[in-house]
Amino acid sequence: MKRTSLLALLFLAFTSHAGLSLAATSSEYQEINSLFKQGQYDNALTRANAYIAKNPQDAQTRFLKGLILxxxxxxxxAIKVFTGLTEDFPxxxxxxxxxAVLxxxxxxxxKAKNALEMAIRTHPSYATAHENLGDIYAKMASQAYDKALQLDNKNATAQTKLALIKELFSNRNTSVASASKSTATPVVAAPVAAAPVSKPTDTKPNVAAADNTDISDAVQAWxxxxxxxxxxxxxxSYAPKFKTxxxxxxxxWENSRRERITAPKKxxxxxxxxxxxxxxxxxxxVSFxxxxxxxxxxxxxxKIMALAKVNGKWLITEERSR
Incomplete structure (x- = not known):
């Protein structure tokens, strides 16, 4: 597929978060996506627009429209499409x-940095966004080193650092050029309302059946x-000291969760x-x-949760998804 130089540097997320998808992928979506992968962008866009007009809340087709554009x-x-998605499906x-790519x-x-930080805030384990954010920082550093050399062209340290960054981007462009040939189906991730927690140091199951039942029941009640x-x-279900x-x-945090829980019909x-x-x-x-x-x-x-017993009840203190 054709990419601009920076799109080769920061390629679009055609696939991400294995196992996550929208509830139902229609046959129409599949046909639009097939046209997209065949390079029939005009036909794909026309059909995408018609489908979205009837199904405005179909995030996956809207996402595909952004890729087509x-x-x-x-x-x-394309920026307008992706911005709309961040507003309707934050x-x-x-x-x-x-x-960020655009x-x-x-x-x-x-703006790219801010968008990637939002992606990571939404899904802390989103590796693509972390990598792309690193590239953005590197590009910004490159600009700063260029400026430093304009002011002092004998600055050997800045010259060395700038050369290293240019070499990094040269290698990255070569590897991404091959990766960008992928025609995998774009996938839109589902909501993640989780925070990182420390990995348990002892993962051996506790044999106290009664205690474990209480804990499992608390998670099921949640x-x-x-x-x-x-x-x-x-x-x-969350402890007073829950880490947001x-x-x-x-x-x-409670206001945000209240909105997300009450917004869907079911x-x-x-x-x-x-x-x-x-x-x-x-x-x-607890993991599940x-x-x-x-x-x-x-x-x-x-998902992994950390719980604590507070006044005789097991309550959530931390949680994360992976």
Missing amino acids: TEQNKSAE ELPEPYNNL YAAQGQYD ATAWTNQNVKAYLA PNGESRSA IVVSLSDINVTNVTGDLAA KQTYQSDRLKSNTH
């Missing part, structure tokens, strides 16, 4: 990443409250392979597979 070098229109990291191609590195869109019961994902205030959250580990006194860790489905999205993720 990007391939047509219609950057302003929990999706890919639109932020693709915005901004970087225009030399708007501050999932049930989410399914029932019972915000009060859901928030009550981005360090925001507890009230700000939510179903089911858990499987629940494994209670590292039970030490009033502390425990989580299936989330609403009228908008569907996701399958692996």
